[in-house]
Amino acid sequence: MKPSRIVAAVAALVVSAGIARAVELPFDQINAGRYQAALGDCAGCHTAPGGKPYAGGVSLETPFGTLVAPNITPDGATGIGTWSEADFRRALKQGIGHGGKRLYPAMPYTAYTKMTDSDVAALWAYFRTVQPVTNEVQSNRLPFPFNIRLLMAGWNWINFTPGDFKPDPKKTDEWNRGAYIVEAAGHCSVCHAPKSALGADKGGLTGTVLQGWFAPNITGNLHEGVGSWSAEEIVSYLKTGVGRGSIGSGPMREVIENSTSKMTDADLKAIAVYLKDLPASDKAAPTPVATDNPAMQTGARIYAVNCSACHNGDGSGQGALFPKLAGNSVVQQGDPTTLIHIVLAGSQGAVTAAAPTTPAMPSFAWRLTDQQVADVLTYVRNNWGNAAPPVAPDAVGKQRKNGS
Incomplete structure (x- = not known):
């Protein structure tokens, strides 16, 4: 009998009603x-920095206040040890937790609803083998009236349609696999879809601001999206944190380290195939800011002194260490939030098995004024063939004030 078919006692404990017991589960599941x-x-x-796996405690800043990810280890007192598999499935696919507790969509049940029952069952089987950790977490720290969970019933009625993923029979199996990962388990829309006033996805993956960063356009748009990327470059970016001269940072760094770098090459290729096929918006590339513009001239001088040593005078970067700025779709996003954040706060790339040396950029907040940051970013976004709206000093000042 193959080892994957052997049903054996799992060497982990599941806590149910305060009593530890061994559970028999198939290894392959x-x-x-x-x-x-x-x-x-x-x-x-669900894993806080320096904390135990899945014991919760990560703060999630939303436009409505702070939520803290709960403990999802099988601890009976503070985790999900007293949950049933039906409770778990209902939470993932309907947004309703143990005892009828309404969940907030920061837990992306709006995407997980598309997961297959077999994938949810496998996930449940795995979490039953995780080490139980006693860690009490107060998840709901939203101000009134958003802290009233019953309001989510109305939010769901307006914004949420439960249902499984439906493959497109006109597309290939690879495309459909990519669509399933992006739309369901991978929940890419949570970060990359524009949001309504109620915080719901408005559709499309054209980018939005999230926790002081701008999650970029990842549609097939040639200027701002991944339309100019090859499938191999997308795979490299998701696997190593480096692709087409771009280096993953901010929240995407965490996604690469915890998620995409652990995916199979086949699944990464499927994601790339799907993303490149997403319809691009009809938004045309803007006219570059003129080279004789005062901001461009000042920005050129600031760049030469502060940036060219790493990114080179022609914006070509230095491989996996310092990103390429020329032709970089992230640099040319309509919203400069991410670039402002990186200049003010600095940044560090992802650490992955395929690329263990992580590049970093220091903060320039101490060195550059709001006007200087705006000028150098305007220059970078409109030089070497790039084209993007100019950056306003007020936008830099606002982010500086907010601590990014």
Whole structure:
């Protein structure tokens, strides 16, 4: 009998009603669930820096206030040890937790609803083998009236349609696999879809501001999206944190480290195929800011002194260490929030098995004024063939004030 078919006592304890007991589960289902946890980036929200795996405690800043990711280890007192598999499935696919508790969509049930029952069952099997950790977490720290969970019933009625993923019979199996990961387990829309006033996805993956960063356009748009990227470059970016001269940073760094770098090459290729096929918006590239513009002239001088040593005078960067600025779609996003954040706060790339040396950029907040940051970013966004709206000093000042 193949080892993957052997049903054995799992060497982990599940806490139910305060009593530890061993549970028999098939190894192949547990391993499938471990992979589902990577696809869903469960560690990204439920494992605090320096904390025990899945014990919760990560603060999630939303436009409505702070939520803290709960403990999802099988601890009976503070985790999900007293949950049933039906409770778990209902939470993922309907946004309703144990005892009828309404969940907030920071837990992306709006995407997880598309997961297959077999994938949810595998994920449940895996979490039953995780080490139980006693860690009490107060998840809801929203101000009134957003702290009233019953309001989510109305939010769901307006914004949420439960239902499984439906493959497109006109597309290839690879395309549909990519669509399933992006739309369901990978929940890419949570970061990359524009949001309504109620915080719901408005559709499309054209980018939005999230926790002081701008999650970029990842549609097939040639100027701001991944339309000019090859599938191999997308795979490299998701696997190593470096692709087409771009280096993953901010929240995407965490996604790469905890999730995409752990995916199979086949799944990464499927994601790339799907993203490149997403319809590009009809938004045309803007006219570059003229080279004789005062901001461009000042920005050129600031760049030569502060940036050219790493990114080179022609914006070509230095491989996997310092990103390429010329032709970089992230640099040319309509919203400069990410660039301002990086200049003010600095940044560090992802650490992955395929690329263990992580590049970093220091903060320039101490060195450059709001006007100087705006000028150098305007220059970078409109030089070497780039084209993007100029950056306003007020936008820099606002982010500086907010601590980014």
